Amino acid sequence: MYGGGYIFDEPNKKQLREEEQHDEPEKLAAFEERIAKGEKIEPGDWMPAEYRRQLIRLIEQHAHSEIIGALPEGTWITRAPGFKRKLALIAKVQDEIGHGQLLYNAAETLGKSREAMINDLLSGKSKYSNVFNYPAETWADVAVIGFLIDAAAIVNQVANAKGSYGPYCRALERICYEESFHLKQGHDAFIELATGTPAQRDMLQDALNRWWQPIMHFFGPPDKVSSHSEKLMQWKVKMASNDDMRNQFLDAYVPKVWELGLTLPDPALRKNEATGRWEYTDPDWDEFFRVINGGGPCNAERLQVRKWAEEHGRWVRKALMRPAERKTFPAA
Template sequence: MTEEQKTAEFEERIGRDEKIEPGDWMPEKYRKQLIRMISQHAHSEVIGMLPEGKWIPHAPSLRRKMILIAKVQDEAGHGQYLYHAAETLGVTREELYQAFLDGRAKYSSIFNYPSLSWADVGMIGWLVDGAAIKNQTMLAQCSYGPYSRAMVRICAEETFHHKQGKEMVLKYAAGTAKQRDMVQDALNRYWWPSLMMLGPHDSESTNTPQLVKWGVKTKTNDEVRQEFIAETAPELIASGLTIPDPDLHQDEDGVWHHGPIDWDEFWNVVKGNGPCNAERLGMRQDAHDNGQWVRDALEAYSEKKYGAAAFA
């Protein structure tokens, strides 16, 4: 069979809503796009542990502390799970991780913004996880089996995080003056980056058409962003908080319109010039470097105990 015939057959399978599984024939470009997306997603989970993990020691009640540790643990679990999904495409977790540490692989731009107060933990849960769920619910329909199944599982946990974040924001919005100020400040800083994290406008998104055709994405960035605003804005407004977009309004058909997004900022952060790019990657690099002797010891121990065959 020629490459064209194989591709045609592959696209027919996708047309029939069949899942593509590891080992099935797939166009090289499909494989590459999936490795890119799944590994970026995995890196995002791993780096996403940092902005919230930073607040674990400061959690102001035993209950909040428990919830936050569990949440950050889930993110580590999602990272692990996604690296495994990527490995089904013929890459190793180690090489993917190295590309991330070297700055060759991207991760979600949102994690390059600082978490400056305890209320950020709630706002990240509500907005950032909320935006991520929108994206991930779509990806749960994606044509590649392992990614689709990973998303189903991850979405279930993210939905829980989203609820917990929202509960916290709503409580503080109705709380003491200090709590209200703190949570409004968190909204001021996280609203725009949350809209940006759903990706550039369709007109600027070079990957989207092909990804939609191959059933990797089933909606465009703007469609997902629109859903996110329609779901989140009314609840934020009802809580008494002010969304930092004077142009935001609903037209007579109920459609939400937002003001212009500062894409210069977005691209700058993506390129590595965000407020925390260096800090976040530096922390992961430190953890990696500080853990080298531990991983060396593990390997040496296994060789002694089980023989060199264990690593053959």
């Protein structure tokens, strides 16, 4: 579901400089020439240390976002209105977990083990998308997530599917196909509430009001303050700037919300027809960084669920990976 347009952690600049000294200039020139030609970089190919590190960070954070992102919607499987929506939500959550596995596989090709990635997630060292640290209070929240947050993720993923690292691009191609169905599911639920009873419509409007700032945060800080840009764009690790992706999302989806007679909680939101860019109130970026760094309303809860799953699934992984050591395991 959820892409990682913004790479959250600042790289260790001293370490970068030391490793870059070992990047042979001739190999670096050949590497950059391949990317300029549109060629894909594969796991066995030579690559600069910074390229490898930034890709690991990007892909594993995307993988974590898929896994954590299934939690808010997963809590609504038993409460979804009607058998059809329950089945659809089960299928969607299964897809998201599958996307996480695809992405962990892609990150492993760069040399970081899945165990290390999971450990970094559980310790708080590795991040995931800010939007999954907010509660899904009503069924309308699920509709907003399925429509607008999935839409934001697709904007990011379609761009990154054209990037330079082969395994990530191939994973994203499959993910984007499945996400297009998730978007249809979310749009259907969104439309039903928007055209339903006054109570349903009010519930949807309330959800929109609460989720708008996290959605605006989704693509990361403005380009003028983002610490990662030119080199990552040159190497096609990032395929579009934060502001460009945010503008693309606003261009495609704000009119769809307004057509339904719903409002968005930003009186300054308008499209400047002269520039083709959307104008809006800058969201609270202090809140964004507070949530990313563990201070959101659901950060602790989300990680606690993952820790519980990791601990209670350990005996299964041990049985699968080291059957010779199997002794006794908990009764089913």
